[in-house]
Each structure stands twice: as structure tokens, then as C-alpha cells.
Amino acid sequence: KQEVTQIPAALSVPEGENLVLNCSFTDSAIYNLQWFRQDPGKGLTSLLLIQSSQREQTSGRLNASLDKSSGRSTLYIAASQPGDSATYLCAVVQTGANNLFFGTGTRLTVIP
């Protein structure tokens, strides 16, 4: 069964710092990987989608990379802002299925 793990579980950084969130998955047979943001008690906002054939995707201050063979993805956030404070979830769609397997999340706090 696919297992998705995110490290660290929580992270606090001062405003302006660059940071990296990590995601690992046990089964590399995936269609794609998505990074989401979730504010407390709120819905999921899709940040980036990386297809299995791609190595990275960029959107503004966000850059996500994918190393499918090693089962890893990273989300790089440049010049962090207090508004970036949220829980970040990665999720994969496994080959042969169409549902998302979610990671455990990283709770990010950016300190002004």
C-alpha cells in the first residue's frame, strides 16, 4: 500500500528565509504528485502538480521537484512570508488508481 511521509512535521522560520519541505512515497509507480496548502479548518488549495514524466514545476515563489525513482519530492519556498503559514500536504496518484494518497503534512509557521 502506498505510504506518503512528510518531514518535518512542523517547521518555524523567520520571515524572508528560504525553506524546503520534504515528501517521500514508498511506491514509485505514480501518475503525478500534487502539493497542497491547507489553512486551519479550511479546504485544500492546490499549489503545484508534477506529472510523473516531469522533474519540476514552478509557480511564483514555489518550486516543486520530483525524483520518481527514489520516491521523493521537495517543495521549495523562496523568501517566506507570514502569509505562507499553513499546513502543506503532498499527495500522489498511484498508477492504476485515480485517488490521491496524502502525506502526513508539514505545519509551517513563518515568524514576522
Next chain:
Amino acid sequence: AAGVIQSPRHLIKEKRETATLKCYPIPRHDTVYWYQQGPGQDPQFLISFYEKMQSDKGSIPDRFSAQQFSDYHSELNMSSLELGDSALYFCASSLGDRPLTSYEQYFGPGTRLTVT
């Protein structure tokens, strides 16, 4: 741009009651997914529909059922509610079911169900 709509946003029920959650996908999206997120947990897949047919099934209890209608909206019916059913229920939609390249899933704001 239109997003996924879920109703109601909040619902309070007592044990053993029934609840119906509704999801309206993004226009032209033909696939709907339901996820359950318990307190402090990551979302877990329940069930999905493609072109009004059940596509995949996850950890959905037998007390729950769902369907997708001709206008592509979906309803999740939950019976004999238990305290452990208290969670945030998300609906997501995408264009396409299981293509050669998979499509992005867009999530609704969720329905917070509280069972007392």
C-alpha cells in the same frame, strides 16, 4: 473561475441520524472524488465517480453510499452516524478519470460534520 461547491458547509447531527452532503463539480469536470479528513489527520479517499458510474472505492464504510447524477453533481449519504464520523468531508473534481496523464484534482471548501 468557478470552483467546486459543497453544501452544507457545516452540519451537526446526533448519533444514529442520517446526513446528506452535496458536491457540485467545476463545470465540464466529469469526475468527482470524496475524501474524509478526521481531526489532525490527512485526508483519506472514500469513493469516486466518473461519468456517473462508480470509479474507485476506498475506505468508505458500508453505512455510507454515494452517487453521481446526470448533471455531474454528487451526493454522499451517511446513515447510522457515529461519533467517529465527525470530520471534514471534501469533494474534489477533475476532468477525466484514468487517462495516460492524470489530471489535477480541485478541492471544494469541505463540509464539517459534527456528530454529537
